[in-house]
Amino acid sequence: MLAGAGALLGVSAVLAACGDDDDTSPTSASVGGTTPTPGTAGTTTGGGGGGTATGTLTLGSNYSDAVPAAALAAMIAGFPNKNVDVKVNTVDHNTFQENITNYLQQPDDVITWFAGYRLQYFAAQGVLGDISDVWGGLTGFSEGFKAASTGEDNKQYLVPLYNYPWAVHYRPSFFEEKGYAVPSTLDELMGLADQMMTDDVTPFSLGNDGKWPAMGTFDILNMRINGYQFHVDLMAGDGDWTSDEVKAVFAAFGDLLPFHQSGPNGRTWQEAATAMKSGETGMMLLGTFVSEQFADSLDDLDFFPFPAINDEYGTDSIDAPIDGFMMAAAPKNEEAAKELLAYLGTGEAAIAFLTENPGSVAASTEADTSGYTALQEKSAELISSTANIAQFLDRDTNPEFASNVMGDALADFLADPGSIDSILDDVEARKQAIFE
Amino acid sequence: MSDRSELQERGATTVGATTTFDRRGERRRFSQLTRGDKSVLWLIVGIPTLIHLVFVWIPAIATVVLSFTDWDGLSPVSQIGLVGFQNYWEIFTVFRSDVVSAGINNGFLVVFLFVGPTAFGVLLAYLLDKNLRGGRIYQSIYYLPVVLSLAVVGFIWKSVMYSPSQGVISTVLGRTGSGEQIDWLGDQTHAFGFGDYGISKNFLAILVAMAWRHVGYIMVLYLAGLKSVDPSLREASAIDGCNEWQAFRRVVFPAMKPINVVVGVITVIEALRAFDIVFALKSPRGMDLLSILVTDNLIGEGGGNVGRGSGYGVILLLLCLGFIIWYLANNIRQERRS
Known part of the structure; x- marks a missing residue:
């Protein structure tokens, strides 16, 4: 009977132990020098090339899906210092995230992670x-990327690799066939949604399995209605979740809900994307990684930014989360880790990755974008033309608040929009307990 | 420790007393146990005790201690601060709806597992014990779910069985069209409720998956027990004119008393610590369980609240202890009466 109680704490011990095992786990694969070097890598700039480090370096990766995993392998293969044997320990994406707190107590040397609050935490x-010394040699990043990679102590902790915007995706061929026009105002969007309803097409795909995709809808409505600064303050724990501003966001979300697929909480975003692919639904708000589901028909996927709601803010903000690499506090091979990070911060490295996995755009301005797909070009354009780049609800706030409070609250809202007032009362009370 | 050495001494005394001829005392000198025997005894008793302490009691006590702290799971142990009952206060005020729904689900699970899968597992075991042709194959099939890995179980129920658009169940029911899909694992509305709380529809759906695992587990346990029942008992009851049900109810079931207790305890524990399938499905709303609350706070990405997570853990521990003590006490009392 006490085994249960033992397991409570045992869990953390076991998970911590997993970190040890990674070196010998079957998923561990040495990719150093085993894959042909792509493109121009090898003639690196920015301090990545001609390094002096030797030995073995471990890289903990959450790129567990086949496409990103292959892209990472191709990028690592381009690391010019062949004296360093880079071992990639791939962990299932969700598991990696779930176990991050324990994993970081015995991590690999270099670790895949996200920018923003989740990094600063x-x-x-x-x-x-x-x-910070690696950043001294990096030349390709804008101030925005640097800020997102910087901790509260003004030191840098992340080398960004790519980011991707959240936007409303659709299939041009489907719009053409049905005679739909891409909406540029909220009225046009609502008109289009009405039109789709009469055509027996569900306007919006929505799959909220994992309790995070609906955060994207909340974010964009919040930034459209209340502006970027309100988003930042709210995420920092300073805003009031029971305020009229937040309630206005949920009112707008509630108005849009009847135009979404019903029963979203049990649907994965992949299933929701499939529904759009088959013409069951017309549009889908998601990050451009949705293109993973359209690998065989990338030409027939396009997006538009969510239209303005409040003239004061227009379309001046979007979510465009940054993914990158960080280093353990006490890496076993610090010299090699910093050399690898310097390489990962080059345009060549980003392009080596994005050639294999074209769902995102390079963070480095030095990346050679001539090989971009139409979607990537458009993503890059949207990001560079938008004044305020937010990371995403679960990256901009306390992770405990995001995953244990907001994920549940949004799922509750989707299940019963009418109970939003009591849901928000709960959110505010829990926020105070967590942020105190 | 002192308790145990006392017991040990008493053990030695008894042994000594039966063999000694010396009435002046000094029993130890005449103990049949040599020095070597004693050290072997110490090892045999000591090692399991040590393992038990290290892996069960120390973590359990540490959990209780941590539930009174504000540890974030990352900062050095020296910086852990005591916060008194604050975690418990928060759990029962701010986070009350979570812990109450989880408690209701766990409680419902106890009843459900007894009435459904445990009873069915016993029935399967009883049937398989009759040496049916291909019995081993059935046995393996029913037991298979117990040995499958978490990832496989999650995939089977999420993608193969319960997917609203492509799943087996939706396809069989013909409800895969866009307007008629059933959100099996996401529909958190109450199937039956009381006030603000109730049993969610998706929890009912996942009960099927839990039953699927539990039946095989109980079946194997019970089958092992049935093999040890003296066949002559059954022959005798058949000669006396018992029908199948009477033979089971009056002869086999009482003869299985020890196994029955084990099966009962296991069922309660499985229900209270139910975790894996819900976790594999990324813990949807409506399937709240105490163990999920513990992990969400301890190790999830939202981890870093070891204090509150441990608080949930202590609640779970007390529930388990309470249930098991009540159950065992009841059983022992019945045993005495009969």
Whole structure:
């Protein structure tokens, strides 16, 4: 009977132990020098090339899907210092995220992670390595990317690799066939939704399995209605979740809900994307990684930014989360880790990755974008033309608040929009308990 | 420790007393146990005790201690601060709806597992014990779910069985069209409720998956027990004119008393610590369970609240202990009466 109680704490011990095992786990694969070097890699700039480090370096990766995993392997293969044997330990994406707190107590040398609050949170706990000196050699990043990679102590902890915008996706061939026009105002969007309803097409795909995709809808409505700064304050725990501003966001969300697929909480975003692919639904708000589901018909996928709601803010903000690499606080091979990070911060590295996995756009301005797909070009254009780039609800706020409170609250809202007032009362009370 | 050495001494005394001829005492000198025997005894008792302490009691006590702290799971142990009952206060005020729904689901699961899968597992075991042709094959099939890995189980129920658009169940029911899909694992509305709380529809759906695992587990346990029942008992009851049900109810079931207790305890524990399938489905709303609350706070990405997570853990521990003590006490009392 006490085994149960033992397991409570045992869990953390076991998970921590997993970190140890990674070196010998079957998923561990040495990719150093085993894959042909793509493109121009090898003539690296920015301090990545001609390194002096030797030995073995471990890289903990959450790129567990086949396409991103292959892209990572191709990028690592381009690391010019062949004296360093880079071992990639791939962990299932969700598992990686679920176990991150324990994993960081015995991490690999270099680790895949996200920019923003989610990075700063761990940086503040002292479990990440300061890589400000690596940043000294990096030349391809805008101030925005640097800020998103910087901890509260003004040191850098992340080398960005790529980011991707959240936008409303659709299939041009389907719009053409039905005679739909891409909406540029909210009225046009609502008119289009009405039109689709009469055509027996569900306007919006929505799959909220995992309790995060609906955060994207909340974010964009919040930034459209209340502006970027309100989003930042709200995420920092300073805003009031029971305020009229937040209620206005949920009112707008509630108005849009009847135009979404019903029963979203049990549907994966992949299934929702499939529904759009088959013409069951017309549009889908998601990150451009939705293109993974359209690998065989990339030409027939396009997007438009969510239209303005409040003239004061227009379309001046979007979610465009940044993914990148961080270093452990005490890496076993620090010299090699920093050399690899310097390489990962080059345009060549980003392009080596994005050639294999074209769902995102390079973070580095030095990346050679001539090989971009139409969708990538459009993504890059949208990001560079938008004044405020947010990371995403679960990356801009306290992780506990995001995953244990907001994920549940949004699922509850989708199940019963009428109970939003009591849901928000709960959110506010829990926010205060967590942020105190 | 002192308790145990006392017991040990008493053990030695008894042994000594039966063999000694010396009435002046000094029993130890005449103990049949040599020094070597004693050290072997110490090892045999000591090692399991040590393992038990290290892996069960120390973590359990540490959980209780941590539930009074504000540890984030990352900062050095020296910085852990005591916060008194604050975690419990939060659990029962701010987070009350979570812990109450989880408690209701766990409680419902106890009843459900007894009435459904445990009873069915016993029935299967009883049937398979009759040496049916291909019995081994059935046995393997029913047991298979118990040995499948978490990832496989999650995939089977999420994508193969319950997917609204492509799943087996929706396809068989013909409800895969866009307007008529059933959100099996996402529909958190109450199938039956009381006030603000109730049993969600998706929880009912996942009960099927839990039953699927539990039946095989109980079946194997019970089958092992049935093999040890003296066949002559059944022959005798058949000669006395018992029908199948009477033979089971009056002869086999009482003879299985020890196994029955084990099966009962296991069912309660499985219900209270139910975790894996819901976790594999990324813990949808409506399927709240105490163990999920524990992990969400301890290790999830939203981890970093070891204090509150441990608080949930202590609640779970007390529930388990309470249930098991009540159950065992009841059983022992019945045993005495009969």
